[in-house]
Amino acid sequence: MRLYLGIDVGATWTRALLIDEVGRVINRVKIKTSANPVEDAAKAVAGWPFDAVGVGSIGPLDLKTGWVVNAPNSPSRRFPLVEPLKRFGKPIAVANDCVAAVWGEYVFRHPVENLVYVTLSTGVGIGAIVNGVLLLGKDGNAHELGHAVIDFRSGRRCGCNGRGHLEAFVGGANMPGFYQEVTGEPPIEPAEIFRRYRQGHERAREFVELWLDAVAAGVATIAAAYDPELLLIGGSVALNNWDIIAGKLPERLKEYLGVREPAIAQASFGDDEVAVGAAALAHHTPETLRRFGYPK
Numbered sequence: 241m242r243l244y245l246g247i248d249v250g251a252t253w254t255r256a257l258l259i260d261e262v263g264r265v266i267n268r269v270k271i272k273t274s275a276n277p278v279e280d281a282a283k284a285v286a287g288w289p290f291d292a293v294g295v296g297s298i299g300p301l302d303l304k305t306g307w308v309v310n311a312p313n314s315p316s317r318r319f320p321l322v323e324p325l326k327r328f329g330k331p332i333a334v335a336n337d338c339v340a341a342v343w344g345e346y347v348f349r350h351p352v353e354n355l356v357y358v359t360l361s362t363g364v365g366i367g368a369i370v371n372g373v374l375l376l377g378k379d380g381n382a383h384e385l386g387h388a389v390i391d392f393r394s395g396r397r398c399g400c401n402g403r404g405h406l407e408a409f410v411g412g413a414n415m416p417g418f419y420q421e422v423t424g425e426p427p428i429e430p431a432e433i434f435r436r437y438r439q440g441h442e443r444a445r446e447f448v449e450l451w452l453d454a455v456a457a458g459v460a461t462i463a464a465a466y467d468p469e470l471l472l473i474g475g476s477v478a479l480n481n482w483d484i485i486a487g488k489l490p491e492r493l494k495e496y497l498g499v500r501e502p503a504i505a506q507a508s509f510g511d512d513e514v515a516v517g518a519a520a521l522a523h524h525t526p527e528t529l530r531r532f533g534y535p536k
């Protein structure tokens with residue numbers, strides 16, 4: 241039986257998973273993301289047997305060199321993804337985290353030709369497969385639709401400093417500020433916003449209704465870009481509040497959609513989404529990634 245190692249480099253946590261050919265988890269480890277996270281993951285998995293390794297990482301990436309370059313919010317802004325894994329002498333595949341995630345869904349759960357994964361977490365990320373082709377971009381940084389403008393008249397600034405971007409409204413890091421702007425109340429964290437919403441707190445309800453409109457506008461923009469048959473939504477903000485999204489998003493989406501409606505479903509792998517996707521990149525390396533130069 242062949243085994244695959246998947247490494248998820250997040251801003252806060254780095255996870256490694258060992259999976260078999262059908263995606264069953266054999267072993268796992270989770271470590272705090274350091275200045276050289278793949279090196280630390282390589283040490284943590286010493287002795288694990290595997291046939292190939294994949295990495296799904298926060299970006300932006302430079303896939304030609306195999307480095308993360310200029311990453312905001314991580315302990316070091318530049319670190320290698322490929323170099324620390326060469327010691328194993330196995331094939332290596334590397335992609336952006338959401339690109340890995342969509343590939344994992346495609347390989348193990350949803351083998352449809354037009355598939356999009358959206359994460360609603362601290363930020364907003366997207367991975368897309370169009371006509372069976374995993375989209376990457378010139379450096380591996382396609383799908384920056386978290387920075388799609390959904391309100392050109394808004395003065396709200398995104399973390400990237402652009403105005404009116406999707407992430408500035410729906411990203412977990414920006415929700416407290418958006419909540420303050422909408423309600424005039426002190427900023428509160430997403431978990432507290434949704435807790436108050438569920439308790440019937442009037443200002444929180446007003447805010448979540450607006451937030452859902454922003455999510456719908458963003459999802460409509462993403463659907464217009466890729467025309468998916470299935471659009472999967474993951475990330476902690478979405479997964480912790482799936483009942484609200486599943487109940488309210490489809491109807492709102494109709495207000496914004498310009499293409500035929502995609503099916504919408506919850507992402508499959510919870511906290512393991514990116515690590516499973518990274519292992520899937522190793523298990524079944526997409527043609528676009530091979531052409532890019534990896535695995536070497």
Ligand SMILES: [Zn+2]
Nearest residue numbers: 387398400405
């Ligand atoms: Zn932005």
